[in-house]
Structures are given as structure tokens and as C-alpha cells.
Amino acid sequence: MSKEYAGIISRVNEGSLAEELELVPGDKIIAINEQPLRDIIDVSFAMADEEIDLTIEHADGEREIISFDKDFDEELGVEFESAVFDGIRKCANNCYFCFVNMIAPDMRDSLSIKDDDYRLSFLYGNFVTMTNMGPADFKRIEQFHLSPLYVSVQCMNPELRAQMLRCKGAARITEQLENLEKAGAEYHTQIVLCAGLNDGEELERSIREIAARRPHALSMAIVPVGITKYRTDPYPLQQFDREGAARVIDMVEKWQKKFQQEEGRTFLYLGDEFYFLAGREVPPTEFYDGFPQLDNGIGLTRSFINDWNLTCQNSDMSNGYEEPFVIDVVTGTSVAPVMEKLAKSLQVKNLQVRIVPVENKHFGSTVNVSGLLTAKDILDTLANMPEADKRQALIIPEPALRAGEDIFLDDMTLQEFTAHFPNIRVEPVQGGADYYHALTDWANYHKNRSGETAYTWQSNAGYTKPVE
Incomplete structure (x- = not known):
């Protein structure tokens, strides 16, 4: 007898089918039409039927079967505590560059989850190495048309990949990509680039071999390795300096031009950090082919600038402020120059914008993105600012x-x-439009985030929003 799993309801959407059925948070969905459920993928496909028998277990342990008819495309209208009911598939690797292994001690347990689950790759855009996947997984990918997926390639040299991931199975990268293709799946790829390890000729090889897998390979992103002060791994990882980042950009630009000539798109993208390190402008919009890896931070700065520019064109900022008004803008050190440049482009009466780059003392100063700032580091920086009053x-x-x-x-x-800050208002800003409206019309700016879905911590050190 197979093990039974259940999806625990965390929220029932207003006006939904689930509300009509009087389901409530805490109820567990055990089966749909007697089909066991491992994850929300099973739920989605089982709910495609028009006649449903829903096996429910209530908080008091009582079970019942609720039978009802529905339209083919009508959704149940619930959110679950977890997208996978049988547990997140853990990573079997011990990568040289694993960010989870560099998390500070005594932080919440969820930050230390090393996920490597192809289902979360399909649902959330998590990058997976595929080292823990077998024939049954690829069969399910084919059966449920789970595409696209997001694959952490790191390099196409099998011996080097096995070394970097400290996993013998990692050497099977070509075979696993072929398995994905046979299952009918397309995929985006990522390389975490480490100076002196998988760059140079190894990177050339990886670009060449992944590009040869088009059209199954949809895109390729290269991001620089990040190292926190809590890293204890004995392997001597090296980060890129200004000259090293410039060399990577120059080499990648040759490939980008080649791909643009071949098929009219760039296909290959660099993380914004490379351009910040090298002191260069991020590429123009057309380089990003519609930003297919935006949640991975690829093109995030260009997208932010575009958002700002579009809002500028469609807004009137002529009113300004009646009296001098000082806004402090907290940001990571890497993107601070961009935030400064945009703010200085404004001609708003009586407005003074002070950019506040926050050094990441929690993880270490080499971690310089805004998304990994802690409240303590922000508070300490603000408290020590001149003229904070x-x-x-x-x-x-x-x-x-x-x-x-x-x-x-x-x-x-x-x-x-x-x-x-009892005497001032604090507001979060996400995109360029938010930033523009907050600076130019503070009295009417407010970011209502109450309806947003919780994000999931990723082992590639970012937050991504679940597909709804």
C-alpha cells in the first residue's frame, strides 16, 4: 500500500468553489476521484474532470467525501501550506559554491532548506541540478507536460561538474538534458561562474554545447559566485574582480553577437553584477529577449530603469513639494549608483533624495544585493547617518x-x-514605477502588499514568486 499524503489548505479564496463547498484553512485534501495526491500538480490535473469526488480530512480528524460537478476549467480556489505534499526533494550535492551552506548560523530553518526538486523548478522557477532524478521523474515530466524547467548546469565538462557539485552523478549532465528533451520539455539554464574554475575555456565549451541544444535550451544565464563571511568550505573559491568581470563580458558579447546574427535573439545573458563589477552600463532592453530569466536577476536593473522611464513619460511631476522634503532611500551597495542616477534625473521642487547604500555586515561586504539586506544592518546604517534627524x-x-x-x-x-521611526512613514519599493511614484508623490504613495502570496526561499539565494 502506497503512503498517503495530503495537501493542507492555508487559504480559501473569496467567491471560490472551495468557499461554496465550505472548505476552511486546516482542511486536508487526501484524494480527488480516488487519486492520491503528491503535490499541487496532481491536484491541478485531477481537478480537470467535471465530476469530482473530493476526499477531505477536517482538523478534528473526521473524513468525508464531497461530490460535485464543475466546469472543466473551474479551479478549486485554495492555497496550500506547501506545493509538495510528500516533502521537498532535498539536494544530494555538496557544491563548492552552495549559498545555503554559507547562511549565517541561528537563522530560521527555512533558509537552510537545500531543495533540488524538479516540481519546484516547473512551478516556481527554482534551478535544479537533476542529479537526484531517475526514469520515473522524466516519465512524469512527459506525462504532465512539465515545461519549461530551470537547470543549474554550472559546466558541460562532466568531470569538472562532478568535482564542483561533489557528486558522481553530476557527470551525467548531457544524458540528463537528453532525457528532458525526450520527455518533450524545454529548459532554461544557469551557470554560477567561479573565477579560475569554470570560466575561460570551460565557459566557452559550456556556451557552445548548451547553444547546440537549441531550441530545447531556451536561454542561458551566467551569474557570478557569491561568497558570504560564513563560508567554511575548504575549497578556495575566488570571486571576480573588475578586470575579471570585464574579461567575462567581452567574451560573452562575442557569443551574444553570434547568436543575434544566427536567430535574431541574444539567448545568452550575464547577471547584472558583472556589469557593476566592471563599471559598465547594463545592456539595452533588446539584449534581454523579453527578460526570460528576470526572477533569476537577469536584466533586473534594465527592467527597473525601463519601468522608471515609462512612468516618467506618462506622469506629471510638476507640482513638487510645498516645503523642503527629505527622502532617504535604502539600497544594496551594488545598485546604489543606479538609484542615485535616477533620483538626480528628477527636477522636483523642494525634493532632496539621499541614497543610503547599506554594507551587508550580516553576510559580509561581498554580498551587495538589496534582497539580502537584514533589518539590523539597515537600522545600524540609518542610525549612523549624518543629519539623520x-x-x-x-x-x-x-x-x-x-x-x-x-x-x-x-x-x-x-x-x-x-x-x-515613529515620526515618519516607511514604504517598500519594488520596481521603477514604485520608485518614481514614491519620490514624486510621497503623500499618495503606498504599497499594499496584503494580497501577495508568500515567497519561497531558493537555494540560489533569491526569492521567486509562485505561479498562480
């Missing part, structure tokens, strides 16, 4: 918060954070 408004980066929970990485809530 002149602050009349405070903007913080929304990526530093977990959506739906309003909590920072160090477990301080947004409410606790704002209590440190």
Missing part, C-alpha cells in the same frame, strides 16, 4: 522582505522595523 520619509527595498509575511531575513517584522 532631517529624514522625513524612508524607502526600503521590497526584495528584502518576504512577500505576504512582511519579515526580513533576520526575522524582524516590518512592523517592528517601522517602530524605530
